[in-house]
Amino acid sequence: MSKKIHQTILLIESDDETRPLLQANLQGWGYQVIATVDEKDAIAHTSHANGQIDLILINQVGFTIEDYINVGRRIQRSLNLLPTPVVILAEGFSEDLEGRTIQVGKDEYVMYMEVAEQLITLLRELLPR
Amino acid sequence: MKGVHLLKQTLETLPISKAFLVPAKNHLLNLFSKELYENLSPSFKEVFFETGVVLHYPGETIEQVYFPLNCLVSVTIAMNNGATAETALLGKHEVVGINAVLSRRPATTQTTYMIQQEGSALKIDAKVLRQEFNQSQELRDVLLDYTQALIAQVSQTAACNSLHPLEQRFARWLLEVQVRSESNDLKITQEFIAHMLGVRRAGVTQAAQKFKERGLIRYGRGHIQIIDQQGLESSACECFSCLRKEYNRLLGGT
Numbered sequence: 102m103s104k105k106i107h108q109t110i111l112l113i114e115s116d117d118e119t120r121p122l123l124q125a126n127l128q129g130w131g132y133q134v135i136a137t138v139d140e141k142d143a144i145a146h147t148s149h150a151n152g153q154i155d156l157i158l159i160n161q162v163g164f165t166i167e168d169y170i171n172v173g174r175r176i177q178r179s180l181n182l183l184p185t186p187v188v189i190l191a192e193g194f195s196e197d198l199e200g201r202t203i204q205v206g207k208d209e210y211v212m213y214m215e216v217a218e219q220l221i222t223l224l225r226e227l228l229p230r
Numbered sequence: 231m232k233g234v235h236l237l238k239q240t241l242e243t244l245p246i247s248k249a250f251l252v253p254a255k256n257h258l259l260n261l262f263s264k265e266l267y268e269n270l271s272p273s274f275k276e277v278f279f280e281t282g283v284v285l286h287y288p289g290e291t292i293e294q295v296y297f298p299l300n301c302l303v304s305v306t307i308a309m310n311n312g313a314t315a316e317t318a319l320l321g322k323h324e325v326v327g328i329n330a331v332l333s334r335r336p337a338t339t340q341t342t343y344m345i346q347q348e349g350s351a352l353k354i355d356a357k358v359l360r361q362e363f364n365q366s367q368e369l370r371d372v373l374l375d376y377t378q379a380l381i382a383q384v385s386q387t388a389a390c391n392s393l394h395p396l397e398q399r400f401a402r403w404l405l406e407v408q409v410r411s412e413s414n415d416l417k418i419t420q421e422f423i424a425h426m427l428g429v430r431r432a433g434v435t436q437a438a439q440k441f442k443e444r445g446l447i448r449y450g451r452g453h454i455q456i457i458d459q460q461g462l463e464s465s466a467c468e469c470f471s472c473l474r475k476e477y478n479r480l481l482g483g484t
């Protein structure tokens with residue numbers, strides 16, 4: 102069995118300006134990225150991935166955190182993934198939450214991102230090399 | 231006599247705080263002749279604003295005009311869904327509330343004027359400034375040149391927002407703030423920048439990270455420090471230098 106070189110992150114980001122920036126940074130940090138715009142696109146683009154998704158990263162836009170947790174769960178079920186960490190980047194939060202990451206389920210995290218290093222740190226914790 | 235004339239001797243006769251015993255830091259006031267400044271100076275009052283103070287809400291009549299000395303003011307438009315974007319940035323090269331001088335009707339706008347960085351400004355009653363505007367060719371020349379510069383800024387921003395990628399706009403915005411605050415250390419949150427650029431917070435955070443990894447900026451909670459000016463200018467779109475040229479053409483060296 103060949104050793105897996107890159108860990109793969111499934112990125113769901115509907116914003117055309119933010120998606121390429123997130124993708125480029127994730128790739129720069131050594132991850133393989135499947136960049137998609139929504140749940141449907143994510144399932145379509147990863148149906149061939151054979152369970153090779155190590156983490157699902159979703160930017161919260163328009164819907165509640167709970168909605169996005171359910172998106173993560175539906176994607177895992179659709180793709181028959183083993184339990185996979187889901188990280189939701191919260192948008193439009195109050196200052197007291199800034200910089201915090203809250204675990205909301207066994208493998209589900211909500212990040213109130215203040216700086217990008219916060220995301221790097223969490224990814225390295227969840228995806229040890 | 232043109233140039234910096236707001237000296238201690240003059241100020242001691244003015245109804246403004248003694249803390250303001252330094253040359254005027256507003257570029258437009260520095261363009262006034264001594265005579266024009268002295269005509270207006272009894273009507274000026276120095277005021278200090280904390281970050282976040284709103285000077286004008288959409289639809290309100292503009293009663294006061296402000297010449298920023300070291301504060302920065304964001305002119306923003308909010309949409310019905312709450313999304314906002316900055317349409318102009320005003321600081322020591324600008325005046326806030328020019329509409330009140332130009333219009334014979336009670337002046338208002340659809341925009342919000344909000345203090346982006348705390349600091350002082352010289353406040354003057356809009357009616358007083360309009361009266362002087364009607365009488366003084368010199369004041370008209372300065373304020374109409376400034377109005378052209380402001381139109382240039384708003385036009386450039388409109389084009390920039392629709393044509394240039396977030397990374398370039400972010401670099402340009404940082405440079406515009408730096409020019410007005412005359413500091414490399416900008417007290418600003420990424421959340422605020424996202425509102426000003428009309429983009430998602432995550433987009434600003436990722437763009438800031440790219441700049442940091444390229445050694446252009448450092449950042450931490452509530453501040454961004456520019457450490458490679460040239461590199462940041464190279465990362466910005468043409469709009470920054472284009473607008474600087476237009477300001478210099480209309481208002482002299484800024």
